[in-house]
Amino acid sequence: MKRIVLLRLGHRPERDKRITTHVGLTARLLGAEGMLLASNDPGIIATLEDVVSRWGGNFYIKNNVNYKQEIKEWKAAGGKVCHLSMYGINLPDVTDELKSCDKLMIVVGAEKVPPEIYQLADWNVAVGSQPHSEVAAVAITLDRIADGEPLKREFQNAELTIVPAERGKQVIENLRD
């Protein structure tokens, strides 16, 4: 079972609140086990934990991590690190390598990232070498490297489950013990 974790750098509370929330929702949707936030923003944690408690699964969010320490520990445990930005090797040229990796940390910054992240990463990867939505970059990367169909995963222990429907909204409230 492949392990993927997302590391979010450079998040500024207020300014990046919604984008970082979308990064977290996208990581959860596409099979990451959790998101490490290298800033202090308990509001983001609360928002995403609320999603997990209602919609299921085990996605975790860790507030205010030391990113260098997290990268160091991840690598020491055999993990690889892929930094997504506008400037790296184009994703199609490294997809196979990323896909074959059992333990992958995906790093995405906000507008500014510490320059040393380019050295710490095993891969610096561009998702198209064009102005960059970090949400789209995470989405496309995780979708392309997923094992199986990531959009058909089930999230265990959900309070709410959507029933796919051609028109309108169908949501089941699951009774739990």
Added chain:
Amino acid sequence: MKRIVLLRLGHRPERDKRITTHVGLTARLLGAEGMLLASNDPGIIATLEDVVSRWGGNFYIKNNVNYKQEIKEWKAAGGKVCHLSMYGINLPDVTDELKSCDKLMIVVGAEKVPPEIYQLADWNVAVGSQPHSEVAAVAITLDRIADGEPLKREFQNAELTIVPAERGKQVIENLRD
């Protein structure tokens, strides 16, 4: 040549400024010809037009459109309409149909959309039936239905071009007549 246009509904200036900008960047990156904004926000238009003028291509942005009128005209000209939300048919189950469509409007809302959009759309499509980033939904959908490799498109007449690099940033300034 397939035509794809994005229609953004329910955008609230200020609150949705950055998410809508990311939706626009993502649509441009993945081959949409333009974005129709069903709200009045000249700031978004200016931001995205600035990206296009520096980074190339012909992506257009139309401010403050009447969404019903746009959908009606698109359909009258033979186009189809795909609304992305949390509640539709799961994307993997309609990808082939969407991909075979020559003229496709992708509609994404912000938190609230007018209920009639579910009736106006030819397809209501969920990108995973889970809490939803509209940026990720647009990214995954356009990536999956693209002809060829969307991340290797060239954008004509760019002032700036990124050279893919393993470390650091390499940007070429192109001289123009």
